[in-house]
Amino acid sequence: MHNILICDDEPDIVSALKIYLQAEGYATLSARTGREALRLAAENDIHLILLDIMMPEMDGITALARLRETCNVPVILLTAKSEDTDKVLGLNIGADDYVTKPFNPVEVLARVKSQLRRYLTLGSRTARDDAPARYTVGSLELDDRGKQVLLDGEPVSLTPTEFEILKLLMQHPGEVLSPRDIYRKVWNGEPYGAESTIAVHIRHLREKIEINPAEPRLLKVVWAQGYKLDGGTRP
Amino acid sequence: MHNILICDDEPDIVSALKIYLQAEGYATLSARTGREALRLAAENDIHLILLDIMMPEMDGITALARLRETCNVPVILLTAKSEDTDKVLGLNIGADDYVTKPFNPVEVLARVKSQLRRYLTLGSRTARDDAPARYTVGSLELDDRGKQVLLDGEPVSLTPTEFEILKLLMQHPGEVLSPRDIYRKVWNGEPYGAESTIAVHIRHLREKIEINPAEPRLLKVVWAQGYKLDGGTRP
DNA sequence: CAAGTGATTAAGATTGTTTTAAGAAGATTG
DNA sequence: CAATCTTCTTAAAACAATCTTAATCACTTG
Incomplete structure (x- = not known):
């Protein structure tokens, strides 16, 4: 096992x-x-x-x-x-x-x-066969096959890393994922790099999916815990 | 043993x-x-x-x-x-x-x-493996995975320590927990710090979950014993 | 009233996050 | 093949939230 x-x-x-x-x-x-x-x-x-x-x-x-x-x-x-x-x-x-x-x-x-x-x-890299190819959280839609993300129906252009991070967060909506969790999955278990690496990607993601990146409504931080994607809840 | x-x-x-x-x-x-x-x-x-x-x-x-x-x-x-x-x-x-x-x-x-x-x-800090990820006491709901607390359905933003203390109290509703008990659990058995440390966190918690922090209806003190979280009982 | 206990406040130290900028690596294009 | 572009990483700093402590006040109990 x-x-x-x-x-x-x-x-x-x-x-x-x-x-x-x-x-x-x-x-x-x-x-x-x-x-x-x-x-x-x-x-x-x-x-x-x-x-x-x-x-x-x-x-x-x-x-x-x-x-x-x-x-x-x-x-x-x-x-x-x-x-x-x-x-x-x-x-x-x-x-x-x-x-x-x-x-x-x-x-x-x-x-x-x-x-x-x-x-x-x-x-685990051996992703389950039954893993869906499409995720929806709030106004976000992600198509894994087509590598496409829609926000309110409008396409958003993400880099590969940004896409993987967003996918991971959308697979666990409302759940807090620590930077180490994210690193494990997205970087496939490679040694943990600089502290700020994920922060930078998060920033770029926010610039693309948030109305105001400085006041995120979707991709929120939980202090000393990690990041989470909030669905329908109001602030 | x-x-x-x-x-x-x-x-x-x-x-x-x-x-x-x-x-x-x-x-x-x-x-x-x-x-x-x-x-x-x-x-x-x-x-x-x-x-x-x-x-x-x-x-x-x-x-x-x-x-x-x-x-x-x-x-x-x-x-x-x-x-x-x-x-x-x-x-x-x-x-x-x-x-x-x-x-x-x-x-x-x-x-x-x-x-x-x-x-x-x-x-023990993180309790058992089968510990639920969600607790409800009265009008309070706590989601451990999402690190989120709802009061009457409204999100309440807590600091990590506040969150852990509230979680502990919600795991033992109506039960009196002494400051030492709380310290053991939340600080993982580290030597007991200043007397007022917990009082300060309790105060902050009350500011966030009580209507009037000076007259707590949920997070009550039992003199010389400790604190307890009261559920739906009326005063 | 005295002792013990809880509440309150504010300041400082600590820790975590965001932002910015610059350079490296790789792909793409003229 | 060089020039350009995109993406990723890193470091540093500015910024922000949190934790602890200590001092003081107020309340409870016998």
Whole structure:
């Protein structure tokens, strides 16, 4: 089903997580050091990584930074309480979520499921066969086959990247998608680039679909969360 | 299952508690002094602490104060009868509950269970995987995916922290949640900050969802207990 | 009334978003 | 083949929202 890489130097934690994850049908690999995790991640088809911050040889933060140079797989950090400053650092560096030790394995499992569900609905390149070729949200219509977008019936000319971002947002109307979510899907999991890249595309999109780009009515931002496409709701 | 740290200088009490707790499936550690308790708490994944107030070397109150500088784990104080003034003091300093000596072990067990249940249902940040994405309490609707809140059908714009606090209250409608409970959940167990932090967020929330913030009809305070969200009841 | 607790306010630090501009890469055209 | 155009990326700055804190006031309770 899915391959999960567990990276922690405490054997008890690893085996406990393994038991829970395997019971849910996930395949697991494990590493004791950041270096080993990087190697395993490079050599295998990993769908999610559980990464401890405190480890010998190469700590989790460094490992994560290295990892992010080459891929964008979901990472959940395992942190000890006292390392709370590292939390923020970790999320800035590119973790998708974190759990503080001591953790409840059930909670970790929930987060794993949550991340993988996101990965499935957003990230998988193997788009479903039954995915519609046409989406409608409010006054926007998007035709995937014809690569055309209509706003109030009038054609709008978008660049390929703009088109893909808009399509993603229209596939999840009213739902907030973080820049990382968008990056995963539109850039096909390539390493996350500059922070502002998506902001610029969003800006260009707004210039084309909003009456006033500075006061967006459709493509809204949710502070510290991401962007969403609002359908029929009034401001 | 859960790790419980017992801190008391009387061996009889410790062993008695151990027997009862282990019979219920809890793992136990024990310390004889406050200093030792702090060390054990720092080095292990502790889920709950039973802490005696009267101890050599470092008393329980001091130990608790120190502990609270770094973490927010549930603490149940063990106090002697004559120290009832200390009870309140202990709760101010950051205990979650207290039991007076001589105590009935069954009662201690009940309180331990109660605290851990609270910790489970409240303590994990993103709750369970099957947590609904939508909550309704009275005239309030909250959409977790869209990060949107409607009051009488009208959208209300909340900041991330306000949103999380309101979500927590809506997940437990009519239930009183102490500031410490709220802190545990929303700040993910980080050490408790300034007293007024939550009060400020509550104030901001009330400004956004109450007709008159000074006379709240939804987000009510229960003196010396905490806050609760009242549904459709009339005053 | 005193102690404990909640409410209010405002300021500063922090963090996230928008905007602008410039350059690189690739396609298209004369 | 060079010139031009489009698109994408990046960085920097300006801008904006949010969070925390501390100080002060006001209310509740015994």
